[in-house]
Amino acid sequence: MNQITRRQLLTGLSATALTGMALGQQPQTKPQPLDLKDFEPKSMLHVKETLIEKARFPVIDIHTHLAFTNNSGSQPKSVARVKPDEILAAMNRKNVRTMVNLTGGYGPALEECLAMWHKPHPDRFVVFTEPWFSQIVEPKYPQFQAEQIERAKKLGAKGIKVLKTLGLYLRENVTTGPLVKIDDRRFDPMWDAAGAHKLPIAIHTSDPEAFFLPIDRFNERFEELNAHPNWSFRGQDFPSNRELHEARLRVIARHPKTHFILLHVGNAEDLNWVSEWLDKYPNTSVEIGARIGELGRQPRAARKFFDKYQDRILFGTDAVPQGVETPQQIFGDKLYEIYYRFLETEDEYFDYAPARVPPQGRWRIYGLGLPEKILRKVYHANAEQILGLRS
Secondary structure, eight states: OOOOOHHHHHHHHHHHHHHHHHTTOOOSOOOOOOOGGGOOOOOOOOOOOOOOOSOSSOEEEEEEOSEEEEOSSSSOEEEESSOHHHHHHHHHHTTEEEEEESOOOSHHHHHHHIIIIITTOTTTEEEOBOOOGGGTTSTTHHHHHHHHHHHHHHHTOOOEEEOTHHHHTOBTTBSSSSBOOTTOGGGHHHHHHHHHTTOOEEEOOOOOGGGGSOSSTTOTTHHHHHHOGGGOOOSTTOOOHHHHHHHHHHHHHHOTTSOEEEGGGTTTTOHHHHHHHHHHOTTEEEEOTTOHHHHTTSHHHHHHHHHHTTTSEEOOOOBBTTOTTOGGGBOSHHHHHHHHHHHHOOOOSBOSSSSSSOSSOSOOBOOOOOOHHHHHIIIIIHHHHHHTOOO
């Protein structure tokens, strides 16, 4: 009797299956249409899942948006997303000692914001002021803005927040005309005033590189940009991502006595370039808000970055109460648990946002497992030093 090899057996079985199909038998499954928005794959990996309900050390969240300024009336007005009592319980559960509201506004709005958040709870809420950009059309704007910084310091503001408005939205006539560049000399008195009054500048410049590319099948943020096409800075008269960062670097170089906090890690997609900035400019630090999705998908490079710059990295989330448009920033227990898991554990392949579908891109992240020495600095010690807060 001839021996049948495994290859012959498999070949015979395949032939039998093809014969059956030819006789009218249909395959058990057919390709099914599925919209990308409905695709919710569940990972089959069996990996460790660690719930970190409370940060190992007290946290200063240096990047939150608890209020915004309504500038439509005769005077700017502060609009709170929630009341302090509505979020203090969550802060206590998650060991968040202090939240910094970066968008504290200017003029009367700043006074209202300080009265609502900082004065009743001076150890729990810190408020930053913002440039009064709508006044740029006034001939004496540079000096006016510098004086506003001095006034904000006296009122109790702890820093200045510069939105990506500068470089991407602010125009010569506020909303019309050419874009105003980040390194426009009209802002030099403001940068100098910040340094003189020891108020750090928390500056958001540019956005992810994909926001400057076509919204097509090659764009890794296609879903995000397709849902929010107005977030795209492709074409028109927008500068490139690199041009925006280079303009900010020129500002930093011109004002060595002013401390700049580069929000969103400065440019989280290019840690080598950010490392060059930190090495060259000692008056800079970085903050991680809304960028653990970027850091966590390059965990080895990110861990080296945290090791090297452990004294210059600040904890932030970019938290927005009720911020349904940006799921990766919705204030709440789940948001902080993800950040703590990323920083404290070596868990693998987990979601970077408390959302049904990854909101920024179709990937997952890996934990860094930072030692206590670095965690203590990132969670609160570095921010205490920059903001002049007591330990």
